[in-house]
Amino acid sequence: MHTPSLIARTFSALLLLTSVAVAAADYTLETIADGLHHPWSIAQLPDGDFLVTERRGKLLLIAEDGTSRTNVSGVPDTLVGGQGGFFDIVLHPGFSDNRLVYLAYARGTPQANGTAIMRARLEGTALLDAEDILWVKDKKDTVQHYGGRLLFLPDTTLLLATGDGFDYRDQAQVVSSELGKVLRINDDGSVPADNPFSEPGSERVWTLGHRNPQGLALAGDSKTVYLHEHGPKGGDEVNVLSPGNNYGWPVVTYGLDYSGAYVSPFTELPGMTGPVHYWVPSIAPSGLAWYNGEHFPEWRGQLLVGALVDKEVRLLKLDKGEVVAEEGLFQEAGERIRDVYMGNDGHIYLLTDHEDGRLIRVLPTR
Template sequence: MKNSIILSTFIFSFLLVISCQAEPDKETVAVDFEVVTIADGLNNPWGMAWLPDGRMLVTEIKGEILIIENDKYSGKKLKGVPEVYANNQGGLLDIQLHPDYESNGWIYFSFSKPGDGGGSTAIMRAKLEGENLVNKELIYESFPKTRSGIHFGSRIDFKDGYIFFTIGERGEMDNAQSVGNPYGKVHRLHENGDVPEDNPFVKIPDAVHSIWSYGHRNPQGMQFHPQTGELWSHEHGPKGGDELNIVKKGKNYGWPEISYGIDYDGSIITDETEKEGMMQPVHYWDPSIAPCGMTFVSSDRYPEWKNNILMGSLKFQYLNRVVLDDKGNYVEEEKLLEGIGRVRHVAESPDGFIYVAVEGPGKIVKLMPKK
């Protein structure tokens, strides 16, 4: 009897191993890479952009733009950075070069701008003269200002001569459903700050005419898909309910009327997860991962990740890889760099390498594929 039990246990274990091996994960493909720290001892790096000469510009939330040359930080910083409203999540935030930078020289950045009544999300553009920001133009500022130190949004991207940027609802839920204020929205402007005539709410007198979509909580990742041209974003939910969305003209993304999360104290914000006329996310996270920063992988240096989304997890401190199918449906995800710190942003350099900005401890790392 004893031998029979041992034999049965062995057969069960053998079949379990075989069954696990018989159905390998078809989507999650390991990429062998080395994590190289190119800058450490930083504060809170937030945005990354590359000049044509290879220098990398990194925004620090406290109000500095660092210069990294040849993957080394020597302490150089740009001069002429505007004063920021450095309150909690506010400060100097995203940075992007104009797609035609080599011909026009414009650098765009988002920041929380101080003033009477608190701070607002603002977009400025400037040119570079040596290591100085010159010809600065404030092309957008949100009103009314608020003393709230949360939910500034602030990611930037460009397409077809327009600048798109996100603004969170600044901790006031009801802001997101009103097109009469700029908070909890994705915005679209001409590159000089003028309002396009075909924006969805320009014919509504009391609306904010830069609004492209509304019903957002705090979108801190946004990029156009390199193949489809669709605008993708993710946003923080409350306790649960982080979302990955495809952002479309004039659409309502539901916050706080619908949500897959609850309030931080456990109370119910809404009983509804869907309503007519409100968009559903491509995917949502519960529990929240606190997503921040994102990039689509277009580089051939990581062929197994092509067209996947990389995004940070502030809460669980890893880099998240999201796999989509050919129709843009969520398939699965993979945790990378677990325990590295709060991943604030991830970006692909012009030469195709992945860089990750981390806070706590503040550093920039580069993912170097092993040959």
């Protein structure tokens, strides 16, 4: 047990990309739960409680007020090491009726592994009838670049962002490989009939040319899908996804290899879809939310991006789909931000990436 702590701060715009400023707001950071071991993802249940994944292979049920937490049973074994472990967790859009949850995780051995999705029914503190409905077919012998973000679309199909496996970056351009892709499946794991590719091995591919995407969000119009992904040394990107599009990695990029050498001399090429925003140097984006709450009206219709390197959240102001201003928020949390989540109660939630990580609620002070 612990007593939730409060950290208050008033802030103003830090970085403007154009003359359009991001409106300032007053907020309070409330720590709901601490002592979380490298937490990765949040999902809020209809009753207000939270499911939180820890990368080490634990799923926690945390009370809305933080006064209790329980290990959820029935979780899969996972490959923990490097960037491997538990990733995103999301609720089925019909969760109130079917109790289905979806967990992305690293499955396999160090010599042959890949991102998988487990579907199960949550009853109390147990996962029942668990089954894997997807395991990336192209196994790798690295424990890096899994992607791991999930997003349900309005038609109840499910997106999974996969990484390029680090040493297999050329596979991001091979349409029959599931590395460096966004995959789309039905909620039972079957393949939607209207996916854009049909050649053998590509049936689940929705978009290609990604490096290590760790953010997916649906805009308020319920049509626009945003994705962000890690670049190498620079070149982190925010993209708007369209089925069948190629987002370029590693043929085009704004980043350099870690050695300082060019990955590619090109930042754009015909047939490649460019980002709506990119960062040089890298901010290491993780977690992405579209803000549509009532508590901070000045933030409505904007994107919130976790920035691991700078230990903050970037607020991206959009105008007609273009990023016109950017601001750093929540630096006083003092830790790497792993997830940014828009709760069903209208609040913003943060997870900090630490051996003593925290679940934080953002509250208005006015």
